[in-house]
Amino acid sequence: MTSTEKRIGNAANFVDERLGAAGWVKKSLNKVFPDHWSFMLGEVCMYSFIILLLSGTFLTFWFDPSQRDVIYNGVYEPLKGLKMSAAYASTLDISFEVRGGLLMRQIHHWAANIFMAAIVAHLLRVFFTGAFRKPREFNWILGILLLTLGLVEGLFGYSLPDDLLSGTGLRITSAIIQAIPVVGTYISFFLFGGAFPGVGFIPRIFTLHILLIPGIFLAVITIHVMLVWYQKHTQFPGVGRTETNVVGHPILPVYMAKAGGFFFVVFGIIAFLSAVASINPIWLYGPYTPGQISAGSQPDWYMGWLDGLVRMAPPLETHAFGHTISWNILIPAVIVPGIVFTGMALYPFIESWITGDKREHHLLDRPRNVPNRTALGVMSITFVMVALINGGNDILATNFDLSINQIMWFSRVGIFVLPPLAFVITKRLCLSLQRADRELLLHGSETGRLLRLPHGEFVEVHAPISPEKAFILQSHEQPVALAIEEVDARGVRRPGAIKNKIQRRLSKAHAVSVPKVTEEEMKEIEHH
Amino acid sequence: MKRLSRYRRHKAAGPLLLIFALLAIGTTFSVASATVQQSQTVSSRTASIEEGKQIFLKGCSSCHGLNAEGGAIAPSLIGVGAASVDFQVGTGRMPMADMSTQAMRKKPVYNAEETAALAAYVASLAPGPAIPEESVLNYERDGHTAQGGELFRNNCAMCHNFAGQGGALTQGKYAPTLMGVEPKHIYEAMITGPQSMPVFSDKTITPAEKLSLIRWIKSAEAEPNLGGATMGRIGPVTEGLLAWILGIGLLIGIAVWLTTRAR
Numbered sequence: 170m171t172s173t174e175k176r177i178g179n180a181a182n183f184v185d186e187r188l189g190a191a192g193w194v195k196k197s198l199n200k201v202f203p204d205h206w207s208f209m210l211g212e213v214c215m216y217s218f219i220i221l222l223l224s225g226t227f228l229t230f231w232f233d234p235s236q237r238d239v240i241y242n243g244v245y246e247p248l249k250g251l252k253m254s255a256a257y258a259s260t261l262d263i264s265f266e267v268r269g270g271l272l273m274r275q276i277h278h279w280a281a282n283i284f285m286a287a288i289v290a291h292l293l294r295v296f297f298t299g300a301f302r303k304p305r306e307f308n309w310i311l312g313i314l315l316l317t318l319g320l321v322e323g324l325f326g327y328s329l330p331d332d333l334l335s336g337t338g339l340r341i342t343s344a345i346i347q348a349i350p351v352v353g354t355y356i357s358f359f360l361f362g363g364a365f366p367g368v369g370f371i372p373r374i375f376t377l378h379i380l381l382i383p384g385i386f387l388a389v390i391t392i393h394v395m396l397v398w399y400q401k402h403t404q405f406p407g408v409g410r411t412e413t414n415v416v417g418h419p420i421l422p423v424y425m426a427k428a429g430g431f432f433f434v435v436f437g438i439i440a441f442l443s444a445v446a447s448i449n450p451i452w453l454y455g456p457y458t459p460g461q462i463s464a465g466s467q468p469d470w471y472m473g474w475l476d477g478l479v480r481m482a483p484p485l486e487t488h489a490f491g492h493t494i495s496w497n498i499l500i501p502a503v504i505v506p507g508i509v510f511t512g513m514a515l516y517p518f519i520e521s522w523i524t525g526d527k528r529e530h531h532l533l534d535r536p537r538n539v540p541n542r543t544a545l546g547v548m549s550i551t552f553v554m555v556a557l558i559n560g561g562n563d564i565l566a567t568n569f570d571l572s573i574n575q576i577m578w579f580s581r582v583g584i585f586v587l588p589p590l591a592f593v594i595t596k597r598l599c600l601s602l603q604r605a606d607r608e609l610l611l612h613g614s615e616t617g618r619l620l621r622l623p624h625g626e627f628v629e630v631h632a633p634i635s636p637e638k639a640f641i642l643q644s645h646e647q648p649v650a651l652a653i654e655e656v657d658a659r660g661v662r663r664p665g666a667i668k669n670k671i672q673r674r675l676s677k678a679h680a681v682s683v684p685k686v687t688e689e690e691m692k693e694i695e696h697h
Numbered sequence: 698m699k700r701l702s703r704y705r706r707h708k709a710a711g712p713l714l715l716i717f718a719l720l721a722i723g724t725t726f727s728v729a730s731a732t733v734q735q736s737q738t739v740s741s742r743t744a745s746i747e748e749g750k751q752i753f754l755k756g757c758s759s760c761h762g763l764n765a766e767g768g769a770i771a772p773s774l775i776g777v778g779a780a781s782v783d784f785q786v787g788t789g790r791m792p793m794a795d796m797s798t799q800a801m802r803k804k805p806v807y808n809a810e811e812t813a814a815l816a817a818y819v820a821s822l823a824p825g826p827a828i829p830e831e832s833v834l835n836y837e838r839d840g841h842t843a844q845g846g847e848l849f850r851n852n853c854a855m856c857h858n859f860a861g862q863g864g865a866l867t868q869g870k871y872a873p874t875l876m877g878v879e880p881k882h883i884y885e886a887m888i889t890g891p892q893s894m895p896v897f898s899d900k901t902i903t904p905a906e907k908l909s910l911i912r913w914i915k916s917a918e919a920e921p922n923l924g925g926a927t928m929g930r931i932g933p934v935t936e937g938l939l940a941w942i943l944g945i946g947l948l949i950g951i952a953v954w955l956t957t958r959a960r
Binding site: 207251264265275286287334427443446447452453458461462464465468471473560562563564568570571572573575 | 798850855856857858859860865868871872916923927929931932933934935936938939945948949951955956
């Protein structure tokens with residue numbers, strides 16, 4: 170043993186004797202992580218969060234979270250001498266006078282956009298592959314919580330500079346809060362410390378944005394990742410992969426090297442974007458005053474669908490007992506997102522109720538093999554996309570020579586028509602893909618070689634697929650419809666008959682699939 | 698050719714072909730539809746009213762009437778003033794190319810003298826706003842940028858966007874971009890209120906304030922992109938698009954590369 174090894178050994182021993190960490194470290198380092206590109210989306214979220222923490226800390230050094238009036242006397246000529254809030258003036262100073270300040274601001278903002286985009290991409294991966302199933306339902310809910318927190322954190326973040334666009338966003342936020350019946354006006358009063366815009370809001374959301382929400386974020390992300398650690402990562406089906414093992418690389422050295430490298434890739438791409446592409450040029454917007462607004466005032470992309478829903482809502486209001494209920498805001502901005510997020514959080518339980526499947530799942534589904542879930546996912550994406558398109562209706566109208574009214578009517582109709590259409594089409598596509606899989610198993614893959622038979626017929630030569638691929642195509646379970654009778658053995662209607670009926674219907678729809686290739690069929694094919 | 702055709706079944710052949718096809722179409726389109734931005738200085742020579750009338754009868758009267766009294770498809774021009782004519786004809790909006798939504802800025806049909814003659818003829822019909830003198834338009838001397846910005850956000854940004862990039866109005870109408878518009882035309886637009894735009898009289902916005910506005914617009918036009926590519930200065934829509942396409946797109950690409958290489 171060399172002296173270096175001895176020294177390291179002594180140091181490790183020192184720590185182990187006091188913390189007893191050796192066993193844990195050994196176990197952890199032998200942890201295996203499966204390899205698939207889509208498993209790295211969650212990492213993108215985590216890395217961009219770290220970048221957000223670092224760049225955000227930098228920004229707090231110079232940002233002055235105050236709505237105190239100041240006269241701008243900085244270097245940006247077109248705003249010189251104007252009255253504005255200290256928050257806005259200090260953001261201008263960060264952009265123009267702090268060394269590297271503008272780059273940091275842009276890194277912070279681009280990282281936020283990518284953070285949210287990565288969360289959505291990660292969520293879609295988890296949804297479409299069924300990774301949320303037992304025992305991972307809690308982690309799914311934590312993920313939805315992180316998404317919701319991200320929306321709020323983002324909104325607060327781009328509201329802080331107190332420029333014209335951020336003030337416009339806050340105006341809409343206050344309107345949405347006020348639209349909540351009975352308590353809305355009070356909540357708005359408490360939040361803004363009086364009537365909009367007040368002078369208390371920027372300091373308040375600053376505290377929430379840099380202290381409370383990131384704190385909750387850190388805690389939830391930690392639990393989220395620890396649960397993945399504890400419950401182990403899911404894996405795609407394949408030869409040698411079962412519900413009781415994980416096939417992949419151990420944490421050290423391969424996985425650690427990849428993950429560590431990937432952090433710098435994420436950082437690099439965000440820094441690159443921030444260096445070449447402008448984001449939220451607040452100096453162009455000017456300071457916020459409630460009397461002003463700009464054409465094309467949009468929120469950041471992750472709020473865009475909510476904005477789009479509000480934009481397409483017809484002007485519906487009810488006046489009763491001296492109160493106004495603004496359905497045009499209440500429905501699109503409170504009720505619909507409420508339903509969407511609650512539905513998302515509860516989905517694992519809803520699906521297990523429909524399928525009656527209470528078993529643990531560590532092997533992922535190929536999306537085509539669960540047509541109903543995949544179709545539901547595409548339907549939801551379509552819903553959000555239609556709303557998102559309407560959120561940018563004025564930008565689309567000017568850039569593509571369209572009429573804003575036509576886009577609005579397209580969205581009003583489309584929001585009801587297109588999602589179900591997407592559901593039907595996706596379900597058919599999934600079933601077709603299942604059929605294609607079956608075809609591939611039975612007849613092999615097309616080689617592109619044409620043969621002319623003696624009697625003149627042309628046939629294409631098919632080559633059998635590899636056993637690994639055949640295994641993947643065959644390994645999935647097929648959903649079976651629940652057998653729920655409306656009446657029991659004695660012919661008496663069971664309690665909760667309507668509930669049973671719904672469950673039976675849904676379960677039946679969920680179980681629609683193309684029959685898998687049976688062993689007999691395989692044997693027959695081999696016989697040929 | 699033979700060497701190239703070897704790769705026709707290559708994995709990347711399809712996507713590459715698609716990209717080439719898109720590039721080819723895009724290039725052809727951009728070359729074919731390229732138009733030269735107009736910029737003409739009009740001499741302030743007085744033009745003969747009679748000459749203007751002749752041009753009017755040939756080019757405008759079929760819609761606006763033989764005596765500029767208007768008709769079923771075009772408004773009366775009596776009393777609109779020389780400024781209105783100078784704006785509409787000088788920016789190429791009139792004569793209109795098509796009557797669908799609104800007259801758009803294009804290469805002017807008439808040259809400076811003809812435009813001046815037309816303006817003189819229409820101004821002779823009834824009094825109206827006159828073309829501002831060149832000496833009045835010294836915005837760099839008399840305008841104030843920051844004040845102009847404040848006025849712009851108060852009066853113009855709700856249609857023309859915070860950076861003067863233009864915005865959508867109802868039924869396919871739009872507030873055009875203010876980039877590359879001559880100071881004189883901006884001034885005339887304010888005093889005559891073309892199409893959907895309201896009139897900003899000298900009582901609403903004083904001549905000095907109008908010059909401040911022009912100065913701010915010109916400063917926004919000349920301002921370099923301080924934070925990098927702006928993607929149109931139209932706000933978060935294009936930013937979100939870029940975050941998804943370039944940001945997440947690249948990251949997914951690299952994730953795919955990372956997980957396939959090490960196998």
